[in-house]
Amino acid sequence: MAAKGLILLLFFSGLVSSNVEKTIFLAPEAREIAHDAVLLGRRLPVLTPSNWSLRTKIDAEFPTEGSSQGKVSWFFLDNLTEYQRYEVRICWAATQPTAFTLKTYEPSVAWEQPDLRASIERFVPNSQQQDIRTGVAEPTSDQPRISSALVLQVSAAADYFTKNATLMSNVPLVDVDVVLDPYILNVFPRSLLPNAACIVLVAIGSFFVSRWVIALIDGLLRADAALEKKQQ
Known part of the structure; x- marks a missing residue:
């Protein structure tokens, strides 16, 4: 019986395997962030060193000529420690084949580039509908704030083929864990x-x-x- 139990344990442990994609970066110098950029950023799902993990669902789509890396989602990384090394990980089940691409931008850069700003503005209503925000209050002052912060761009491309016409035409949402992990002494993740x-x-x-x-x-x-x- 013990041998059978071990075999079953090994079998089912393979069924719950997962994939991980990550990006590693140094937190930028704390800079003044324009009120409009902060307001938009606060409407995104927020991750901070104290609120470092978020379980949510991400839209994915098959790559196209106009969107070779799939559907884009955005997250706001706030209250970072200047020049500290961090990594952001996306973890998802192997049963949902998806290719993720992660990039980070300073809020002012993302806000000033029309294509990035438009992408964030398109995502904001979706994030509110999915109710994946972390409950951080939006700023009430018109004054700029100073913070070491970044916006995270997550591109999700469906990475499968099936004879199921429904799955080929309607890519299901991908269940993910988004993790912000600071490096201790800039050497290894916390x-x-x-x-x-x-x-x-x-x-x-x-x-x-x-x-x-x-x-x-x-x-x-x-x-x-x-x-x-x-x-x-």
Whole structure:
């Protein structure tokens, strides 16, 4: 029964496998952000170092001549620490084949480029309909604010082929986790700290266990040698 349970566990663990796409960046210098850019950014799904994970659904579509990387979604990365290294990850189930492309822009750059601004404005009504905002209040002052912030562009292209006409004409929403992960000392992601601690503990434990095993084996060998010598 135990063997059957292990086989089932291994089988089902393969069924829940997932994919990950990420981008790594240094947080920009804190700059003045125009009120209009902040207002639009606050209407996007927001991620911050304290509110670092968001589970949502993302629109995807098959690549076209006008949109080779698929459907575009936008997120606002706020309250970053200047010059700290971060990574943003998109995690999704392997049962939803999708090709993701991630890019970051400073808010003023995205706001001043007509194509990016138009893309954000098109996405905002969709984000409100899907109710994936994080509840951050919109600014009430007309004064610019200073922050280290970025806007994240996520392009999602459907990456499958099927004889099912419905799935080919209507790409379903993709369930994703969007994660903002700061790097500790700009070296490794914060989310890896538990894994790193576990590895260190296992390494230390393995060291002492190996010394104990070596001492035990050495003692047995010495005892056998002494017994053999005594018998002679």
